Amino acid sequence: MKRLLSLLLLAAPLSPLHAKWMEASSSHFVIYADDTPAELQKFSEQLERFHEAMGLVLSVKEPPPSPSSRVTVYVVRSDREVRKLAGDGEKFLYAFYSPRAGGSFAIVPAVDARSGLPDFSMIALLHEYAHHFQLSASRHSWPRWFVEGSAEFLASAKFDRDNSVTLGLWARHRTAELTYALDVTARDLLDPDSYEKKNRKSYDAFYGKSWLLYHYLTFAKERPGQLVRYLQAMVGGQSSAEAARAVFGDLDQLEKDLQRYQGQRTITSLRIAPAGVTPGPVTLRTLSVGEAAMMPVRIRSRRGVTPEQATALLPEARAIAARFPGDAAVLTALAEAEHDAGHDDTAIAAADAALAIDPSQVNAYVQKGLSMFRKAQEAPDKALAYRAARAPFVALNKIENDHPLPLLYFYMGFRAQGIKPTPLAVQALERAVELAPFDPELRFSLVSQQIYDKAYDKAMINLAPLAYNPHGGQGSEMARKLLDRLKAHDKLDDVDPANLFAGLSSEGDQEPAGDGGQSGKGGASGGKKAE
Numbered sequence: 001m002k003r004l005l006s007l008l009l010l011a012a013p014l015s016p017l018h019a020k021w022m023e024a025s026s027s028h029f030v031i032y033a034d035d036t037p038a039e040l041q042k043f044s045e046q047l048e049r050f051h052e053a054m055g056l057v058l059s060v061k062e063p064p065p066s067p068s069s070r071v072t073v074y075v076v077r078s079d080r081e082v083r084k085l086a087g088d089g090e091k092f093l094y095a096f097y098s099p100r101a102g103g104s105f106a107i108v109p110a111v112d113a114r115s116g117l118p119d120f121s122m123i124a125l126l127h128e129y130a131h132h133f134q135l136s137a138s139r140h141s142w143p144r145w146f147v148e149g150s151a152e153f154l155a156s157a158k159f160d161r162d163n164s165v166t167l168g169l170w171a172r173h174r175t176a177e178l179t180y181a182l183d184v185t186a187r188d189l190l191d192p193d194s195y196e197k198k199n200r201k202s203y204d205a206f207y208g209k210s211w212l213l214y215h216y217l218t219f220a221k222e223r224p225g226q227l228v229r230y231l232q233a234m235v236g237g238q239s240s241a242e243a244a245r246a247v248f249g250d251l252d253q254l255e256k257d258l259q260r261y262q263g264q265r266t267i268t269s270l271r272i273a274p275a276g277v278t279p280g281p282v283t284l285r286t287l288s289v290g291e292a293a294m295m296p297v298r299i300r301s302r303r304g305v306t307p308e309q310a311t312a313l314l315p316e317a318r319a320i321a322a323r324f325p326g327d328a329a330v331l332t333a334l335a336e337a338e339h340d341a342g343h344d345d346t347a348i349a350a351a352d353a354a355l356a357i358d359p360s361q362v363n364a365y366v367q368k369g370l371s372m373f374r375k376a377q378e379a380p381d382k383a384l385a386y387r388a389a390r391a392p393f394v395a396l397n398k399i400e401n402d403h404p405l406p407l408l409y410f411y412m413g414f415r416a417q418g419i420k421p422t423p424l425a426v427q428a429l430e431r432a433v434e435l436a437p438f439d440p441e442l443r444f445s446l447v448s449q450q451i452y453d454k455a456y457d458k459a460m461i462n463l464a465p466l467a468y469n470p471h472g473g474q475g476s477e478m479a480r481k482l483l484d485r486l487k488a489h490d491k492l493d494d495v496d497p498a499n500l501f502a503g504l505s506s507e508g509d510q511e512p513a514g515d516g517g518q519s520g521k522g523g524a525s526g527g528k529k530a531e
Helices: 002-006 037-057 079-086 120-137 144-155 172-180 186-190 192-197 206-219 226-235 240-248 251-262 289-303 307-323 328-340 344-357 362-376 382-399 404-416 423-435 440-452 456-467 473-487
Strands: 021-025 029-034 071-076 096-098 105-109 165-167 270-272 283-286
Touching: 021 037, 021 289, 029 037, 037 120, 037 144, 037 165, 037 270, 037 283, 071 079, 071 120, 071 289, 079 105, 079 289, 096 120, 105 120, 105 289, 120 144, 144 186, 144 206, 172 206, 186 192, 186 206, 186 240, 186 251, 192 240, 206 226, 206 251, 226 240, 240 251, 289 307, 289 328, 307 328, 328 344, 328 362, 344 362, 362 382, 362 404, 382 404, 404 423, 404 440, 423 440, 440 456, 440 473, 456 473
Parallel strands: 029 071, 071 105
Antiparallel strands: 021 029, 021 283, 096 105, 165 270
16 A cells, blocks of 8 residues: 555656546546547547446436536556555456445546447446446345346447447457356356355456356347346345246256357347437536646545555645645645545635635535534534534535535434434435445445334345445445344344444455456545545
């Protein structure tokens, strides 16, 4: 992690062909990149067309998210820079995504959008966004093979010159894995216990085989409707293994069918005509000189820093802010850096200065509120201090009614004081989860409250996505244990909801190649970004 502090992110001189740092804003994405306007426009339109294509294929139609609930994409120069920002030495990592209420983001290397056939960087991003889309749209929990197989299927896309989108192409980035990695059978995928018993210690073909099974069940003429019936059986309460045996029959025969399918010379794909994937407008903006100078700091802050890293990063943030004291975006980034370093008073002052220049700086409200909440912990009159700390979030709610953080911190004001949240505060937390269903730490907060209220049926519903999160790590393990106890009608009398998830990190494991799996890094429920 210390290598992150020496990262000279995007410090090379700009090519004459490159524009200055730019922002592309669309219905579902905000992209920051050092690229030409034409390339950034194409990249943004491709992401929006991908979103529309997924909606058609998965029969999902939802209104656009609120501005702060869009996914922010930070484009860095190379996959090597991505791995430095990830900070854990994963050599197969090409992009990663972090689901946060009011601040989900992805970090990807430079993407070549010209050919229409996504390069590895684009495939990694599409895979991550497929997860985000499905977590946002689905109210059910699906097995890991299905989650990863569907994301691989969707990410194996092509953007044609006529503006059509083709999904379900051969996952060429998994060819070597399917050929050379340790084999994973259909039984392993469909019966998680079978897979776990093998105790694999080296890289296997899980992702490639998951893609192959999903692709086969989607297009195989000899198994019409089986994938849907399998999912329906799981919704009805069957385990993956039970549903698989009931719907697919002999799993050894299914494995033979898969092997034959893999050996075909050609496979079916799905082309979606241009009329079905017409994105909304993309707005391009060239960042100010100050914003551009602050972008490396902003990316590192958003990625998450330890207290030591925050202290080391702060002088750079202060130096840039001293050069651009009238730039609201620069002052907002400074407020975040000050907060991360534990300097609440200077963070509040920087946020106030930013808002005096531009009252629409959403993150300035957030950073001011976070610092005021932290100061309130030591205030002599906690009731008064927490009431004041909610004020920035109330102001944010007025300019963006569906931002989840004002709802969360209305609830947190009660919890922080050890006061039982009012029914209205619990409703606010529930609404925050509705707005950001992809944030695991936010959902953990709701589960804790529901267990406290002995609303076990509701807790089971919210535990399921956590328990079966493929990248949930320690959090998923705990959620599975709690869910099993509740299914067995255990009333959890020995569980203290206030400390249920104390010290729990919901950070997931890094995924190889196409999936960063950085779920929950510094999620919103704690108001902190330290790893």
